[in-house]
Amino acid sequence: MIGVTGSGGKLGKATVARLRADGHDVMGFDLAGPPGAGFTRVNLTDFGQTLDAFLSVTARHHGLDALVHLAAIPVNGLVPDAATFHNNVTVSFNALFAAHRAGIRTIVLASSITAMGFPFDEAPPALPVDETYTRATNTYGLGKVAEEAMAAQLVTWAHGTSITALRFTNVVAEDEYATFERAEDPGYRRDLLGSWVDARDGARAIALALAAAQPGFEVYNVAAPESGSRIPSRRLAADWFPGTPVADDLGEYESLMSTRKIRERLGFVAAHDWR
Secondary structure: OOEEEOOOOOHHHHHHHHHHOOOOOOOOOOOOOOOOOOEOOOOOHHHHHHHHHHEEEEOEEOOOOEEEEEOOOOOOOOOHHHHHHHHHHHHHHHHHHHHHHHOOEEEEEEHHHHHHHHOOOOOOOEEEEEOOOOOOOOOHHHEEEEHHHHHHHHOOOOOOEEEEEEEEEEEEOOOOOHHHHHHHOOOOOOOOOOEEEEHHHHHHHHHHHHHHHOEEEEEEOOOOEEEOOOOOOOOOOOOOOHHHHHHHHOOOOOEEOOOOOHHHOOOOOOOOOOO
């Protein structure tokens, strides 16, 4: 049984669908969701509820083998900035620590491009930006940096624990492709390094991370390997970040948010392309 927090969100719904299609039993946890055996309403800001839900739920499940933690206030601005940080870090601590107490040793955690410089008002050290660069510029991103730091420590508290943090860029649902009408605009997705990922491909990255889980903590960027722009990536890099070093082997339309690590280690290749 795999638990998915934030199962009612854009990425959560795609993840539940993907894992079930792969043959897994899945239990969704969120404040709202479809009635039935595959969902339980949980207030994840309450540690007692979180731990209880992970241990078992009568008529739902008798324990979890793995956890996918996606629940969060998704962006700054929906609530005051401090509330974004307090909610998200509390929810992630509750989920990670409850998993530890419940004996769940395989965890995939949603991190974000906001943990690596978004919206990139200051140039990153090199392009494409890889997982070695960490910088928060708002309270949502600061929360993700804190969550990654917590995970890196908690993973050592029980032998054999695996926690994988996936730094997602802007997740696009299959009915949201109209936004790419702006793909010829030189400023389009500049704050995202031109990056994007289809929700179904984001779910595939989660499935791959679960399948490849090894003891320890690991971070991967998750984006489509090619950008959301019709402008070649080397030209975008020169326009957006003049003077910033660019990889000699950068592909013509390669995302400036690097996906090389997840492609090489987990075999992640996006199946959906806005083009």
